[in-house]
Amino acid sequence: MTASAEPRLTDIGPPHYEKYLHPLIKKNYGQWRYHENLAPGVYCHIAESGDRIYTVRAGTPRLLSIQTLRIFAGLADKYSGGYLRFTSRNNLEFLLDDPARIEPLKRELIALGYPVGGTNNAISNIVHTQGWIHCHSSATDASGLVKCVMDAVYDRFTHEDLPAKLRIAVACCLNMCGAVHCSDIAILGVHRLPPKIQPTLTKVCEVPTLIAACPTGAIRPATVDGKNSVAVVEQQCMYCGNCYTVCSAMPMNDADNDGLSIWVGGKVSNARSAPKFSKLAIPFLPNHPPRWPEVVEAVVKIVEVYAQHARKYERVGEWIERIGWPRFFQLTGFEFTRYHIDDFKHAALTYARSAHVRY
Amino acid sequence: MTASAEPRLTDIGPPHYEKYLHPLIKKNYGQWRYHENLAPGVYCHIAESGDRIYTVRAGTPRLLSIQTLRIFAGLADKYSGGYLRFTSRNNLEFLLDDPARIEPLKRELIALGYPVGGTNNAISNIVHTQGWIHCHSSATDASGLVKCVMDAVYDRFTHEDLPAKLRIAVACCLNMCGAVHCSDIAILGVHRLPPKIQPTLTKVCEVPTLIAACPTGAIRPATVDGKNSVAVVEQQCMYCGNCYTVCSAMPMNDADNDGLSIWVGGKVSNARSAPKFSKLAIPFLPNHPPRWPEVVEAVVKIVEVYAQHARKYERVGEWIERIGWPRFFQLTGFEFTRYHIDDFKHAALTYARSAHVRY
Amino acid sequence: MPVFEINGKSYEVDEDGFLQEPERWNHEVATDFAGTEAITNLTEEHWKVIDYIRNYYLEFGMAPMIRKLCKETGHKLSEIYNLFPSGPAKGACKLAGLPKPAGCV
């Protein structure tokens, strides 16, 4: 431990990215002409200069030990001049100037257990969150769900045979760290009981902040033992957990009632249609670690029905909009329930406001 | 006056429509096979039986004197066996079994000043409201506006050369009696000052009802001379007039500040696209009776730009959705202002939520 | 402001004959107004309705909604029209000395 000997440094910001750029990238920065997809997980960008940079992409669990990171560093040294990057979906990318190294790198990655793929019309890595690994709010474990689902759709990562990109996300509570709200398929941890107010509340929480935190106004001021406290109007609570976020004395976790909901049809790209929110497909599935079979089954079902019925280039949401939601429920066999009908602020705008009906 | 001699009748309901049906209609009721448009204002329905009924449609000002109604009755006797009807847009229709009578009837109607047309891809009659003729809330006169606008687009009534139907409506206040909120072009009377609270309020109004009537919560309880009354938070008032509807002591009319707004792109049919609300085109034009030149000019502008640019079968709203609102404002030359941007309840859903931009 | 005169008394009313001096109301006033609403004789049943409306108004500042009126007085709507031929709003509320109701009853 030597740090304390040095003068204290603050506000230096992140390292400049240029330091980490492959020389070929530095040379052709902003001068790329087009790209080609050579194989699942492998693509090649061709510069105006004619230079070519080859990318090999591998899946990771995102949660990585330093041991594994060192292995990746070693692979980079061996194959890509020490240059590598991570993607916005937690995949690993090696940047090669020599196409001959692609296959050996792939082989080594696969041997180490890191699948190559995730490009183009594949299922890429699942964007996810902390879950029971590190977060206080989580209704489920994110990493575990990701592992189970990716095991089940593994071939969709290593192949590019879907109609379009399919992006899955997991978030362990309604805070939705990640992009669950705009994913082709989203798995969302949910609570289903109101917070259990703890007696410590008056000591540890700011009551006005707490009251203001409830989106439905379910939290009312109340006096407990002569102190300012709160009461929860249970019928008005929809279990969002925002009260818990601001006040530790409002815990939500409940082994029997926490579980998962499944959402579909979101996207963020502007390609073709505008970005869309994910919509509710299944309101509740039980938390069944370690393998969450119900969740895996539901996701696989959606993927397979989509793969079978969507047209080329159609994202999940675009496909469903074309065929209509009634057909989506028919094809997947998912039950349509009262929970699917919005009853929050803009609910009325989600009602079917035309006589357009399919039979 | 003999009525009082008879026993008092109530709840008898309207006359049964069958009494008023042309024999050919009675015979072929529910057995029509198709129709043909013979000329503007003239169409023919062909029954499975081969029978044909001819309809001649004429425009009316809706506000009709008994003198005129008797003339219509006379025409019906002369040409259509005494059978006639009115349409859902206040046009008059004569039902003929003899095609030879079409031309003479048309001639006579036109001579009397009642134009034949309004069918197919024409501008039909303007659905409108009471205005200064009979209503207490009106920010303008409906009948006068209709007359001025129809004078200006007269040829569009007697010809069918628009890309699609074009439906105009006028309402004299935000209550929108009629279908202003779903019209291709709508002219809407608006107030622009908050209600002027009258001292009689405490005598003539129900204060709780009044407070509940304000959509923005601008009306607050207040005590005036020891009595329950109200105050208006002027910044929160958007001049809807609902307070006046429930309380005569909150008048809104103001010669200098009342005026008109113009709305476009609504429709009610389910043909092709779903029904749509009309959207704001011009937030304010002055009240200039008797000819309202600014309003007439604006409507004509929209009609002409639409006629020039829209594709066949495209209603105004469908056309604008295709070309985008920025282009609509460019083509019409109307100014885009802060007022066009929604700031009511669902406002955020009207923001442009994608990177889709035309340049 | 129009004036309604009866038996030597005169009341300030609006065009529709609604009393504009709320503080003057009492049973006698109601009786005075009965004739204008095609009622010849105010029975106990009438008073039940009138008093209910009056008390509701004094408590809440407005006329009761029609379903509440029916529920609380035990009358079906048609019976209220039998008692007050011009209806609960125009008839009963007027006799109860309320301002013209805003669409409720």
Next chain:
Amino acid sequence: MPVFEINGKSYEVDEDGFLQEPERWNHEVATDFAGTEAITNLTEEHWKVIDYIRNYYLEFGMAPMIRKLCKETGHKLSEIYNLFPSGPAKGACKLAGLPKPAGCV
């Protein structure tokens, strides 16, 4: 519940060292806690901030928002960090005897 001991006194605190006995707070308590937040000496400037936060809390039941704190004490945010190196939330609020603030300061 963890306990913070100093000069023979002991305070109930949470894991982050925030006082859990709001009623016990006074300037001495603040002084006791100063060392935990890398402050050697509480100056007048410190007290101005601490007292403002404390009073705001007593009045409104919560910590002031950061912009309010800066405005009312006349300090720029960087100055507050100079006074309280662990920052307004962790440092100043702790010394002011507040519960752990919910994201405001």
Next chain:
Amino acid sequence: MPDDNPKTELLDELENGPWPSFVKEVKLAAQTSASAQDLLRQLELSYQEKKGHWKHGGLVGVLGYGGGVIGRYSDAGEQFPNVAHFHTIRVNQPAGWFYTSDALRTICDIWERHGSGLTNMHGSTGDLILLGTRTAELEPTFQELAQAGFDLGGSGSSFRTPSCCVGMARCEWACYDAMKLCYDLTMAYQDEMHRPPFPYKFKLKCAACPNDCVAAIARADLSIIGTWKDEIQVDESAVKTYVSSGLNIQKDVCDLCPTKCMAWDGHKLSIENHECVRCMHCINVMPQALRPGKERGAVIMIGGKAPIMQGALLSSVLIPFVAADELLDTVKELLRRIWDFWDEYGNNRERIGELIQRVGLPAFLDGIGLEPVPEMISAPRDNPYIFYQARKDGEK
């Protein structure tokens, strides 16, 4: 008859121009009616001042009814005594607005005796409107109308006069008998129309196909929109006739089909009927070749209205399909349940559509005993704020 002709410089201007003039109509009426004369005068004043001269609505009516008349007083009654009272009578129109010349004349005669001689043919809701009379004339007018077979329509917090498109009387696309249904429902709810029983107005309109020629979807609390369940009826040879007489079937039909479920291969039109949303466009373009299917009925929609007070609403789907012969019974049962719920939970001046917004569609469906189906929505919720129904601890 007063013989000094009103001076109406501004209004006179509105006798010019090709469109028939309402001013001419008022002047015609003014030949025999003093109130029409004063109306002209007051209107001229409004045109000068850019301001209306009517006082806040009155409360007048006929005995035994709580609606059907819109009370109106002038604020310049001294100046224009003949419109000091100027109430409007709403007369329930015959379904489809069909008349005989005799029927029209009967109305004219009654109105000549009792009112201004001015009418609206028709009001926006659909009523035949008799425009302007004095309080004392209301009851006699009403009884003369009744003797002639006419009754009043709705106003206030009542079941409002239903209206319907021309439907089977003269339209080949009618998927159910809109005029009959409109008439039957009107007759079934005379009480609710004449004696306002609701928290607010309730409007019902019948359109016999999705073209919705009566603008039901935008204006009615309950809309009954005709549609069909089976396949569009195609007359192949008529399709070819359209094409050979110049119709660009690809561009004007297939490309405009909202679900692109039609294809034209140069010879044959094929329709994936299970993708068709029954929008009518293709049928509208080729009435001789295409027709709605044979299994006909209607989609029932709820909640349309103008903006006051939470913003305008378009109707939304409540029952995706009811067979034509079950419509009357189904609608009656449905209305019973809807009105019960509204009665129980509706606020004063809250339309049914706003009530549904406030309590949420799921709660409303529970209340009226309908199962949720995906046809009711354009898309499922996108927010995760789900009110999972109460479970006891430990229970699953």
Next chain:
Amino acid sequence: MPDDNPKTELLDELENGPWPSFVKEVKLAAQTSASAQDLLRQLELSYQEKKGHWKHGGLVGVLGYGGGVIGRYSDAGEQFPNVAHFHTIRVNQPAGWFYTSDALRTICDIWERHGSGLTNMHGSTGDLILLGTRTAELEPTFQELAQAGFDLGGSGSSFRTPSCCVGMARCEWACYDAMKLCYDLTMAYQDEMHRPPFPYKFKLKCAACPNDCVAAIARADLSIIGTWKDEIQVDESAVKTYVSSGLNIQKDVCDLCPTKCMAWDGHKLSIENHECVRCMHCINVMPQALRPGKERGAVIMIGGKAPIMQGALLSSVLIPFVAADELLDTVKELLRRIWDFWDEYGNNRERIGELIQRVGLPAFLDGIGLEPVPEMISAPRDNPYIFYQARKDGEK
């Protein structure tokens, strides 16, 4: 190192299956880290009980900073003392997530000395996350990172670590230099990142074209999305090559163009560029033939966020086009104005998007001094509830 291997029957199951296992990672770390061992044990307990074991977030950090560390304590600290404290350090990633093997190893070495040896590569916001350490290790870790050239990212009510797509470094579609802009803005707002000054968090993401590979539109308070103003660059012969190698250009390109502004006549692709909304689809399909135009820059969008608390928001257009070379200055000026407004009017824990919703976009535009343009909206208002601005009586 403790040598009793944790019993993790349930977790062991997650070492099976083809996808790389996070359990394997924790076990690897556990070889050298006692806290990773206890993490395994506590996680196994969570898997048994279906319940997390972390207490409500702590408030810990390094001196002079108000964020960058997420405090975390176990509620089973006695059972698992090595995760009794288990704080997370957010390290600001290099723009575009580029590393050298050396840089990675430096991080690993520091983290081996001071923490659990576990990381997230990367957090959802973009940070390099060092997962789990004790309070006492925070300051030394921080300073060792700093010496190695790394700094902390944002947390709390601060400017959060910006992130960007790979952009010009390896993408032919980059319409501006996203990595540079991201870096420059990160450096410009070190203070706002490290010393939370706002009512709530503020996120910024840079995507260099409308494909938005960094999901900015959904997750960032300010999104900078690359686009172009002039015409799509077309290489005619490359188009033909695509077609001759089997691309169904009508079906897969023209028909899917959202504005149908492309036409293929069998020989030539024509584009009505003024109708193009820059969606990227055609370019995505034919990267060798089509390219964004030459006049490049970005559309600036505002207000994206997750659902808490008024519902999720997608970003909406604030400035339709800013030229690439003006981006840095424009964004900085814009941020200054936005933050001033937010500071003045924002409630506690109110994101900028929610503030705009609450006060209305027009008021927000006034506040930051931007003119309204129609590109900001998908359609003008449909409700007539217009707040006409105050006029004095008599004034026009």
